[in-house]
Amino acid sequence: MTIDPWHFRRDQLADQVLSTLSHGPAQALSLFAPRRAGKTEFLVQDLVPHAEARGHRVIYASFWQAPLSPLAVLLHALEKSLEQGRLADRIRTSAWRMAPKLKLSAAIPGTGTGAEAEIDLTRLKGEPPPDLLFHLDDLLGRVSRKGRPTILLLDEVQELARSRSNAPLVAALRTGLDTRRDGLKAVFTGSSRAGLTAMFSNREAPFFHFATPIDLPMLGKPFVDHVVAVFRKTSKRDLDPERMLDAFNRLHRNPYFFRLLAQTMLYDAEHTISSALEHVRERIAADLGYPEAWLGLTPIQRETARALAMGAVKPFSRVFRQALGAALGDDPPSAAQVQAALRRLERLGIVDTARGVWELEDPGFGGWITARSEDRSRDG
Template sequence: MDVFHREALAADLANKVLFVAPTSASGSGLFLAAPRRTGKSTFLREDLRPQLEKQGALVVYVDLWEDRRADPGDVIVHAVRAELSRHDGVVKRLARSAGMEKVTVGGVAFSLDRVGLGEGVSLSAALAALSDETNQVIVLIVDEAQHAITSERGNDALFALKAARDELNSSRHRGLRVVATGSNRDKLAMLRNSRDQAFYGAPLVNFPPLGPDYVAWFCERVGLAAPLDPMVVQELFTHAAFRPELLGAAADALRFEFGLAPQDVPGRFAAAVQEQIDASNDELLRVVHSLTPLQAAVLKVLARRGADYAPFEGATLQAYQAVLQAANPAGEARADVPAVQQALLALQEKALVWRAARGVYAIEEAVLAELMEQRGLLADVP
């Protein structure tokens, strides 16, 4: 498949990740925030990883969003085990460290199941053995990293990686860099904002969206019956919140409009992009409109309060009740703590709300709060 590459950005970012100045906090990890579906994961796999490998790093890539049913801590451990399994020398090192001098690789005496959280071989020891055996800096890329703090094992995995980072970045080893990405800046910040977090103080930066070079590449390859003006498409792309899939879907719609005259292509493409935006927004709001009155009230108050949301405080309970009353003055729904807990659980199951293991809640898709505000759905929140 033809993929748009951002080689200059990848090279610049790889340099910053691998070559950390003594006074820099980048050794604590690097956190990149970008909205979902804006090309971040494609960049990580197609550009950053190859560039890091070109510069001599060993890259381990973990996507915590790939299987949302799996515990994020287990996903991280399994990714490390998978990389270890590719290096026979590392397995022998770990076997010897476990007191098995005569182990044969592939035998039953030593299993990589011993590597992990609370197991016989820590992640720190395993990654140190991997770095020493390969004589390479290890870069662990964790995509959708905010998902790690939704479980206790995920939290444990982050602290295990911190211990590994501290050990591997000492003078005895080649080094470990952790690059964490996320689709919500506020949620990603929870991994590095407070002193009780594993990556406290690590840089958090906004990942740059695709720009005019991508739009020019798209216009060259779109293959419609008439060319598209990159300047016009750039405006449409900005309006589409820099989501490439919306441009692609609009182009696909035109390809199947048989009999479309070439002179009508530019105007029809602009209309098709708007249709894709509207369809995406309507799909989000369709789920919102299917909620029970209390679920809708809880979601609205969370969307309005944002980072200041305290789900069970008295003032928040009063806000839920006010929204319920505004929607149905004669209604009997009551916003007590048990009912709110059930509403929050239902919102999580509908993938509208995200919860950290320590009880902090946030809107799953930041764009949903903006859309609810635009449509006037938050007007009744005090």
């Protein structure tokens, strides 16, 4: 894999995760971080090389906005892992690009198909066929290895909880991992706390208490210094490290957006740190659809989200509801009305209670809402 000079290596974290899986009591970890906070980059560019250097086979599958069903994504990843080479080699070749048809490495029980049979991945929709769940279990058995267990990296796994039709797949995956505890380890990642909670903390869920939860640690000054150094080496220009650290904090310490800031100044030397920051904020709002999401909310939903973004707590309290009524120019809403607004915001992925309090799930959206509120206050 080509080395990315902008990549900030997290070797110590990779070693900690790998040691926990290899020598600790946990068979699986669930890793949370917001979207574009560096989860996938950490998995592919840090954890994978460390694991493969120690003799582990690594299998990666992402369920984020996948064009095919979760079963198709998982079967493709497992089948391709049987080919020779490291994960980086499979990424570099066409095997990484998911073709519509997949050649199976073994016969599907009960169908009479041979080892060279193909299945059309585009037709795997709805509830998974039992015969392919048997094949999935067979694949898990074949990739399992004791001594140096195979590590499954399942990215954005909360997507499996979005449809009830995925329940048999989730149950089969849990069974496959449970029966091969010494030969298979897993890292589940998610960008939705509520989604991960539904997967691992719901008593009725097959993965209830299966994985040890951890948060991807936020990056700090060493990361900023690394980006500043790469910028200097690439452009022969210097950036003020302290002002760049301030810009990083203003971008909620999001590494993807911060690199975008540096690259904006790299491609346009006329940009200052301040102007590039404003440019990146506008691009974030447009790319993530903040204006459209805001316009799609009712007045009470907007004011509830605004209050939470600005640090308000206890949304069912009289103080919160009175402030909400004042913002709406009406009587204070009832606790039931506030609850209905919160539940709608939760279904839209705007707020959650995964940490025990109601809060904005995306700090970037919260910052965008706060900035709009400040602009409105200045305009009178």
